[in-house]
Amino acid sequence: MIKGRLTRTVTLLAASALTLGFAATGVGLSSAGAATATPGVTANSITIGATVPLSGIAVSYAEVSASANAVFNYINKHGGVNGRRIKYIRLDDCYNLAAFGLGCTAGPSTTTLSQTQVLVAQDHVFATVGSLGTAAQDSVLSYMKTNGVPQLFVNSGSSDWSQPSTYPNLFGFQASYQVEGKVFAQYIKTHDKGKSVGFIGQNDDFGAGGYAGLVNGGINIASDNHLSYNAADAVTGSISDIATDVSTLQSNGAKVVVLDSIPAFTSAILATAHQDGYSPQWIISSVGSDPISVNSPYEANAITFDSLPATNDKSNPWTPWLRSIILADKTDFPKFTAKSPMDGNMQYGAAFAVAFAETLKAEGKTVTRAGFVKTLESTKLATLTITPLQYSKSNHQGVLGGVIANISPNGSAAPIYFNEPSHVVYTTGNSKNTPIKTLPYVVSPIPAWLK
Secondary structure, rough: OOOOOHHHHHHHHHHOOOOOHHHHHHHHOOOOOOOOOOEEEOOOOOEEEEEEEOOOOHHHHHHHHHHHHHHHHHHHOOOOOOOEEEEEEEEEEEHHOOOOOOOOOOOOOOOOHHHHHHHHHHHHOOOOOOOOOEHHHHHHHHHHHHOOOOOOOOOOHHHHHOOOOOOOOEEEEOHHHHHHHHHHHHHHHHHHOOOOOOEEEEHHHHHHHHHHHHHHOOOOOHHHEEEEEEOHHHHHOOOHHHHHHHHHHOOOOOOEEEOOOOOOHHHHHHHHHHOOOOOOOEEEEEHOHHHHOOOOOHHHHOOEEEEEOOOOOOOOOOHHHHHHHHHOOOOOOOOOOOOOOOHHHHHHHHHHHHHHHHHHHHHHHOOOOHHHHHHHHHHOOOOOOOOOOOOOOOOOOOOOOOEEEEEEEEEEEOOOOOOOOOOEEEOOOOOOOOOOEEEOOOOOOOHHHHH
């Protein structure tokens, strides 16, 4: 068993959070003023917003929206989009957990819904962009639909965001948990054929989706090798009996273990296995594999999945472009220096920020909510993703695939980078019957107006 559960877990979560792993930043808030014919839109500005955890045990999530804000600030300094500056209001929803305390500075009655209502009814945002969390964003689906406010680029791999017939203004961004699981299944069948496979997943849509993807991809996992930890433990500050789960898989002879775990639990699982002398081939969801967030030397050589380029890939023009933006933004990233490594969370926020700006650019001078949605469904977007990002009337999920990557060793220290050795992009859908296709690794050129 892991000792000092509460202290250890809160420390881990403060460092790596619940799904992606980010670092706290300061946020300046502004108001859009009175509603206009198209809320949030004036002749020289467009106001958008997001609800994200800016305090509490999930404060690390702030880095994603901070990166998006840095990109918007950069765009504004270069004249905005079609003459409009982008105002990005980020409100602290404490991951919809303020009632539990745990370091939240928001009042205990603060919820994702209450903060979303502020954005819509008080700040009159044109849309929410990059709000975070499956349960948090599920809680505002009806409110956003009723008020006709686009809910864009939700930060979660849930398939909930692609329901265009029910929620026509709702869009996800990252590949779904099912897609990722199917790609892992193909990797296992190719590289670890015949080996016993184990699974430890979070007992919510994250773990369920990833496991469903493995099964749909043709991987059979024995029932006693299908294990989970309680997602609520991240709220209460206790870690489930990871020691028992790891011991079970070791006793059962699992040679390959797939983790659908958040960074804090990834780190704890790897440490426990190391203590037990257990070293299977680890395959870790992109949600819980970011090397800087996991911060464990035991993650070296693990396999993962990603839809963004390696953060140290200097041949990719987006890498130095984003690095210069992050380095220049001393408000959002005061501690980032020329020697600091970028992480995938910075890329993630920048990627959806560019997607928003690209769509706004294509929309032209006249901007409406209905027009923006139609433009988003019909525009091929140039952004940081390494697989084509093009929504449609039937696909509101966003990215449909990515590459298999491995975590690069860093001597005896914790890894900070991953490698993409094959540069083969795998795309598929959630269904068992949707085949996996391969595409070339494509780097979208940076549009001239963004340089």
